[in-house]
Amino acid sequence: MKTARRNQYLWMGALFVFLALVPLFADNNYYITILNQMVINMIVVFGLNFITGLTGQMNLGTAGIYAIGAYTSALLSKNFGLSPWLTMIASVCAGFLLGRGLGYPSLKMKGVYLSLTTLAFSEIVRIFATNLIDITGGTQGLKSIPRFSVGWIALDTNTKYFYFILVVAIAMCLLSIRITDSKWGREFRAVKDNQDAIESLGLDIRRIKIRAFTLAAMYGAFGGALYAHFNGYITSLSFTTDLSINYVIILMVGGIGNILGNMIGSIVVTLLPELLRFLGDYYQITYCILVLASALFLPDGLISLYGKVMGVFNKRSVAEGGE
Amino acid sequence: MSIIMQLIISGIAMGFIYALVGIEYTLIWNASGVLNFSHDKLITLGAYIFGGTYILALKMGFVQGILLSLLTVAIVGVIIARTIFIPLRNLTMIYTIMATVMLGKIIVEGIRLFWGPVPFSVPGFLVGTVKIGKVVISRANIAIIITAFICVCALQLFLYKTKPGKAMRCVAQNRNAAQLMGIDVKTVMVTTVAISMIICCLIGVLVSPLLNISTTMSNMIGLKGFAAGVIGGFGYLPGAIIGGLVIGIVENFASMIFPSVYKDIAAFVLLVAFLLIRPKGITGKTR
Amino acid sequence: MDNPEVVLEVLDLVKRFDGLVAVDHLNFKVRRGKIHALIGPNGAGKTTTVNMITGENxxxxxxxxxxxxxxSGRPVYARAQMGIGRTFQNIKLFSAMTVTENLMIGGQSKTTQSLLKYLADFRSARKEERHLREKAKEVLNFIGMYQYRDEIVNNLAYGRQKMTELGRTLMGEPKxxxxxxxxxxxxPSERKEFIEIIQKVFETGVDMFLIEHNMDVVxxxxxxxxxxxxxxxxxxxNPKEILVNEEVISAYLGEGYRRKMAKGAEGNA
Structure with a gap:
């Protein structure tokens, strides 16, 4: 059991090293842009994993959270000339408030309420972002969002920015592991496993769920801020329900509740549309059918394949692959 | 004064649309425990089958077109029920939600490939207005109110007077017990999805005079239908109707006070407000 | 008002479900240092009573x-924190987790560390976790489950799962x-073991309130x-009084039980 977990950490490390090496061999802006997006997705999904993966509560509002993070940091740094470091912290704070504010009404009761309120919230954000043209630029978008520098290194190229967010992603990954392996992570998993038993053990189930959701919102808002400063340009057209769905797809395809799965999911799902592009008109429908098939036939995600393959090699199969 | 009357009537008309949406997904929710996130796309599909194929391509009469559309979607419903909803009924929520979301996206892509990406409208279908006293009402709104009313009554009759309807209610009450009592739950689910599809198609047909027929035409209707369910009392059919009407009327009045682009937000604000103050909805009954 | 002799008291408890009266003006006291049993035929309102005491319903x-x-009016978790533990009729465990993890969750309401402090202070975090694990180990030894500590709950036999649930409750240090x-x-052998463990737990000073059908156990x-x-x-x-109570015999025990008990009493004598 312990070795299985250590193996997972080794794989995570290997994946990060691999990602760090890619720019050395493929220094072309198209690939670097995809890599940036991939790692930003990873950060957002590490967060989503807390509420939807571990705690089992469906969050369909990641786009709204991501948008709030992006607009907060972009507007503050652009209009008030604040350092992006400060504004990114402001974004994370916005995520915190959001998690508390939205989590409270929708997690008071069991059931589908979180999915519906987060979906509705996301739409509200999109409608405001589209129509408050004076502030957000609407569908025309917000341009020239500043990049920033780390110490004396200015993150002026996409490659430099990629290495910066890769380090951030590693930090977020470690943070995720640390929380998942703690008593809080155990509570999250317990909620998913058997909601009815939690309260009789003296634990407040609402607080647990709100905590998981707040973490998700903080990671999501941070991801949004990183995206805004990476792209330099944001428009309300990108923050649609499809974006929220896409994050859940990443989570599901990789393996729900598993951090290594989150990483694999981010890599595969970010690359898949690029790989399927040759299908032309049929690429979207193929993509959707693949994802539907994965929901129906591979519910534990790609990470469960790893468990099965290892199980063939040694009899002591990875029992807690879904952990 | 007549403006307020007009707002109320068009609010009631839209409210009935939301109510039908609420009914359509609540039926499936009660029968299978699956929250159907593809329902807005199924509405769109109904509109395309009616407008795109039977009216514009095959040049049929409206009545003929509607009847054939309903028949077509019922058959599609049977297929979807067998391939998607029955396998999904025992999975946890995240998979059922994602599978229906992906089903919706597949339908949209199918529509785009089959009917093309350009929005269109059905010429001559329920256009024009009727004047009653000082109040001007569009024909589409009258058609919506009458059809929705008939639809709700027919559904009540079906659920309470016919054998398949009673079986549906039993399954909604307790799926396991119904199965033990010898009710074929799978057949009930197929019937439910087919009926739900028929309602979806009716919604699609009814809103086609108000909105252009396009792949995104029913996104908002679908979301507000969910809100209607929560506001009325989730999983409770009369609740969905009441919730729908409340949203329809409130958002019309909201557009008097706020800029009309924010009209769509009213439903979601109501949703969150209800969750905070009265999470069980107006009727206080949830499942 | 505070009577040190009584740990739990219910006063005129009524529960109605849509006009159906499930429990009607029920009064009783659970004395400190005693095991109190609630018995009765199916549908008498026993589990309803427990759910009223824990606040679940x-x-x-x-x-x-x-x-x-x-x-009254306090949420379930607050009552549990005050010292009311429970087990369920149909076990409610975290079935995908190990026995030890289940027990650790049971003890978590007693831990104090905040998330921020945990993230900042590695050492004290590990200390708290180690303490919890030690405590789980002690409890597992106490209930004779130590050898199953790393098993996934789902893979355990029903009797072991029941024992795990009791262990998880004990972790919260209930009164x-x-x-x-x-x-x-x-x-029968699992039942005997379970009774022994309950006795053992009771002897450490935990009061018990039980619902049971099996009269031997009661x-x-x-x-x-x-x-x-x-x-x-x-x-x-007390048990002797109940056994000879005519109303109880006609409503619940039946004539056969009295004869059997009478014979058993003679045998013992």
Whole structure:
């Protein structure tokens, strides 16, 4: 059991090293842009994993959270000339408030309420972002969002920015592991496993769920801020329900509740549309059918394949692959 | 004064649309425990089958077109029920939600490939207005109110007077017990999805005079239908109707006070407000 | 008001479901240092009563006092924190986790560390976790489950799962444990073991309130018995008194049981 977990950490490390090496061999802006997006997705999904993966509560509002993070940091740094470091912290704070504010009404009761309120919230954000043209630029978008520098290194190229967010992603990954392996992570998993038993053990189930959701919102808002400063340009057209769905797809395809799965999911799902592009008109429908098939036939995600393959090699199969 | 009357009537008309949406997904929710996130796309599909194929391509009469559309979607419903909803009924929520979301996206892509990406409208279908006293009402709104009313009554009759309807209610009450009592739950689910599809198609047909027929035409209707369910009392059919009407009327009045682009937000604000103050909805009954 | 002799008291407890009265003006006291049993035929309102005490399904009327204080209106987790532990009729464990993890969650409401402090201070974080693990180990030894500590709960036999649930409850250091049909579904040897463990737990100073169908278990364990029928209390007393109570015999035990008990008593004598 312990070795299985250590193996997972080794794989995570290997994946990060691999990602760090890619720019050395493929220094072309198209690939670097995809890599940036991939790692930003990873950060957002590490967060989503807390509420939807571990705690089992469906969050369909990641786009709204991501948008709030992006607009907060972009507007503050652009209009008030604040350092992006400060504004990114402001974004994370916005995520915190959001998690508390939205989590409270929708997690008071069991059931589908979180999915519906987060979906509705996301739409509200999109409608405001589209129509408050004076502030957000609407569908025309917000341009020239500043990049920033780390110490004396200015993150002026996409490659430099990629290495910066890769380090951030590693930090977020470690943070995720640390929380998942703690008593809080155990509570999250317990909620998913058997909601009815939690309260009789003296634990407040609402607080647990709100905590998981707040973490998700903080990671999501941070991801949004990183995206805004990476792209330099944001428009309300990108923050649609499809974006929220896409994050859940990443989570599901990789393996729900598993951090290594989150990483694999981010890599595969970010690359898949690029790989399927040759299908032309049929690429979207193929993509959707693949994802539907994965929901129906591979519910534990790609990470469960790893468990099965290892199980063939040694009899002591990875029992807690879904952990 | 007549403006307020007009707002109320068009609010009631839209409210009935939301109510039908609420009914359509609540039926499936009660029968299978699956929250159907593809329902807005199924509405769109109904509109395309009616407008795109039977009216514009095959040049049929409206009545003929509607009847054939309903028949077509019922058959599609049977297929979807067998391939998607029955396998999904025992999975946890995240998979059922994602599978229906992906089903919706597949339908949209199918529509785009089959009917093309350009929005269109059905010429001559329920256009024009009727004047009653000082109040001007569009024909589409009258058609919506009458059809929705008939639809709700027919559904009540079906659920309470016919054998398949009673079986549906039993399954909604307790799926396991119904199965033990010898009710074929799978057949009930197929019937439910087919009926739900028929309602979806009716919604699609009814809103086609108000909105252009396009792949995104029913996104908002679908979301507000969910809100209607929560506001009325989730999983409770009369609740969905009441919730729908409340949203329809409130958002019309909201557009008097706020800029009309924010009209769509009213439903979601109501949703969150209800969750905070009265999470069980107006009727206080949830499942 | 505060009576040190009484740990739990219910006053005129009423529960109605849509006009159906499930429990009707029920009164009883659970004395400190005693095992109290609630018995009665199916549908008498026993589990309903437990759910009113824990707050999972609060009463329509009446009051519940724990250690002299009213706990009506308090949420389930708050009552659990005050020291009311419970087990469920149909086990409610975290089935995808190990036995140890289940127990650790049971002890978590007693831990104090905040998330921020945990993230900042590695050492004290590890200390708290180690402490929890040690405590789980002690409890597992106490209930004879140590050898199963790393098993996934789902893979355990029913009797072991029941024991795990009891262990998880013990981790919260309850003052009173409500046992909902502890012997149901156990085979005779498992039942015997379970009774022994309950005795052992009781001897450490935990009061017990149990619902049980198996009369042997009830007669062996309990000091006080309350008998329910159709939501009303029909008798109260020690096991000997209950056994000879005519109303209890006709409503619940039946003639056969009396004859069997009489024979058993002769045999013992």
């Amino acid at each position: 609060p009463q329509t009327e009446g009051d519940v006092l724990f250690e002299g204080k009213s706990i 009173l444990i409500l046992l909902d049909e502890p012997a149901a579904g156990l085979n 007669m062996n364990l309990s000091h006080d018995i309350t008998v329910l029928n159709f939501g009303c209390k029909i008798a109260e007393g």
